[in-house]
Amino acid sequence: MDISLQIKSLLNEAELYRAQGLFPEAKDKYHAASDLIHKIGKLKNKDSLLKAISDKIQSLEKKTAKVETGPSSPELSEKGQNLIKSLFGENDLQKAVVLAKFGQFERAVVELEALLKDDVYRVDAGKNIIRCKMAIASVDDAIDQYHQWLSGDLFTGHQLESIRTYLQPIIDRKGIDKILPVPVSEKDEINTDADSGGIAFSMPEPEEEILDITSIGITFTNGSHKGKMVEFDVNFQSGGTLSLIISKNDKGLIDELKEGDRLDDIQFYSPIAMFKGTAVVTTKTRIDTGPKRGDFCLDIKVTST
Amino acid sequence: MAIFNLKKREIECKVVYYGPGRCGKTTNLEYVFKSYKKQVTGEMVSINTEGDRTLFFDFLPIGLGKIKGCDIRVQLYTVPGQVKYSSTRKLVLRGVDGIVFVADSLEVRREKNMISLKDLQSNLKEYGKSIFKVPLIMQYNKRDLADEGIPLMSIEQMDRDLNRQLKVPSFPGSAVKGTGVGVTLKACLMETLKSLQREFKWAK
Numbered sequence: 001m002d003i004s005l006q007i008k009s010l011l012n013e014a015e016l017y018r019a020q021g022l023f024p025e026a027k028d029k030y031h032a033a034s035d036l037i038h039k040i041g042k043l044k045n046k047d048s049l050l051k052a053i054s055d056k057i058q059s060l061e062k063k064t065a066k067v068e069t070g071p072s073s074p075e076l077s078e079k080g081q082n083l084i085k086s087l088f089g090e091n092d093l094q095k096a097v098v099l100a101k102f103g104q105f106e107r108a109v110v111e112l113e114a115l116l117k118d119d120v121y122r123v124d125a126g127k128n129i130i131r132c133k134m135a136i137a138s139v140d141d142a143i144d145q146y147h148q149w150l151s152g153d154l155f156t157g158h159q160l161e162s163i164r165t166y167l168q169p170i171i172d173r174k175g176i177d178k179i180l181p182v183p184v185s186e187k188d189e190i191n192t193d194a195d196s197g198g199i200a201f202s203m204p205e206p207e208e209e210i211l212d213i214t215s216i217g218i219t220f221t222n223g224s225h226k227g228k229m230v231e232f233d234v235n236f237q238s239g240g241t242l243s244l245i246i247s248k249n250d251k252g253l254i255d256e257l258k259e260g261d262r263l264d265d266i267q268f269y270s271p272i273a274m275f276k277g278t279a280v281v282t283t284k285t286r287i288d289t290g291p292k293r294g295d296f297c298l299d300i301k302v303t304s305t
Numbered sequence: 306m307a308i309f310n311l312k313k314r315e316i317e318c319k320v321v322y323y324g325p326g327r328c329g330k331t332t333n334l335e336y337v338f339k340s341y342k343k344q345v346t347g348e349m350v351s352i353n354t355e356g357d358r359t360l361f362f363d364f365l366p367i368g369l370g371k372i373k374g375c376d377i378r379v380q381l382y383t384v385p386g387q388v389k390y391s392s393t394r395k396l397v398l399r400g401v402d403g404i405v406f407v408a409d410s411l412e413v414r415r416e417k418n419m420i421s422l423k424d425l426q427s428n429l430k431e432y433g434k435s436i437f438k439v440p441l442i443m444q445y446n447k448r449d450l451a452d453e454g455i456p457l458m459s460i461e462q463m464d465r466d467l468n469r470q471l472k473v474p475s476f477p478g479s480a481v482k483g484t485g486v487g488v489t490l491k492a493c494l495m496e497t498l499k500s501l502q503r504e505f506k507w508a509k
Contacts, residue, residue, distance in 0.1 A: 009454065016455055017413070021327045025413045050393060067358060071391060074360070080352055087364065087380075088396065101396055102361060249504070293308070 023064045073103020093121045103133045157183040217267035223256040240302040248294040277305035306400040317378045324407035326386030326418035327445040332480035362397045373508035403440040403497030410447045412456040413485045440496035443475035444489040
């Protein structure tokens with residue numbers, strides 16, 4: 001092909017890629033055209049042509065930088081945030097968490113703080129606030145938040161300990177030399193009262209702290225899954241009680257897990273450790289509303305680890 | 306995951322347009338929004354774009370009316386194509402029932418198509434889904450650019466690159482002109498509804 005036609009074709013291609021928003025591809029073609037022009041000894045307007053191409057390349061570089069350095073999750077309008085909540089979240093906690101997942105941390109914190117009032121969501125909301133603080137500001141802010149809760153009375157010692165065991169490994173992983181104070185346990189509080197000479201109540205022993213479990217593997221000892229380990233994600237955890245969702249498609253599993261069943265071989269997976277233990281199926285409920293309609297919610301109580 | 310309301314006989318399912326950056330996913334949805342007014346049941350929402358690039362997702366609700374006695378509603382989404390938005394893509398893909406993979410026909414985008422398809426496979430895998438089992442349709446977009454003298458891959462080459470193992474239905478398209486948009490979506494909806502029928506037996 002004639003060299004001038006080649007240059008024309010390259011410039012045409014470059015222009016089209018630029019219009020398509022394919023900036024690196026456009027830049028490559030401009031460079032190729034520029035190289036060809038340099039090779040031509042005598043060309044009318046050679047300098048002005050090279051200058052025009054150089055300007056185009058510069059402009060492309062600016063646009064590329066703008067795209068690459070632009071915020072990956074800019075703050076959305078309230079309407080946009082509401083849409084994200086309604087499309088991706090099912091309950092109040094999920095709606096708040098999904099805002100954080102889309103980088104809408106400020107609003108997520110506001111919604112999570114409101115959920116701290118709800119005993120069901122308090123611990124998970126607290127952990128997610130910690131997560132947001134680390135994303136917006138720093139680990140130090142998350143630590144400050146923990147100390148603030150520690151000095152207040154919003155959380156029970158047990159709940160706060162759950163947050164501490166979530167945050168401390170993160171601090172350790174980041175190489176920060178800070179040990180979070182363990183909250184005064186409910187048991188210690190009772191002992192203090194007894195020492196003061198008041199009426200001594202007989203209180204149950206506090207539950208042994210269970211790590212945050214993200215998923216579990218149940219090895220079945222009978223039925224069609226005998227000898228097999230099936231993994232389940234933990235949907236919700238409250239102390240030693242774990243809620244799992246079993247899809248309606250896993251009918252075999254649903255039938256094989258009955259209330260009162262003792263599960264003697266369970267592998268627990270937490271962000272910081274894997275361990276074995278036993279549990280009992282406490283409830284099995286069919287979900288009748290929402291997108292998981294037809295699935296089953298299984299609560300199991302960890303009996304030993 | 307589709308929502309099936311047995312009492313009202315309603316199905317709501319989710320179709321996601323996937324593909325590399327700048328391949329024409331949003332343009333597909335814009336064309337559907339503009340041209341299928343009867344089916345469109347709400348506004349098309351484009352969540353934040355920077356220089357015309359999708360940062361979060363686009364969303365368009367449509368209704369197919371009654372099919373076999375069931376009211377079918379579909380939520381159409383696009384994902385952000387740029388590599389750096391991997392976590393957003395994964396979030397949008399959650400609970401997907403059908404996928405349109407929009408591939409760019411430009412020769413210079415060959416590798417990007419393949420990277421994006423691998424990314425789709427890996428994200429589906431994380432949700433426990435197989436790319437071989439999920440309802441999937443390919444669209445080879447930007448065929449109109451052949452008229453501009455720009456090097457495009459042949460359909461055969463794109464099939465070899467992207468569809469050799471998958472063997473899913475594929476359609477040439479030009480989303481900017483509307484060519485192939487309807488037929489691609491229709492094929493995807495058919496595959497999706499067939500798959501939901503196998504799962505829920507809704508069309509009794």
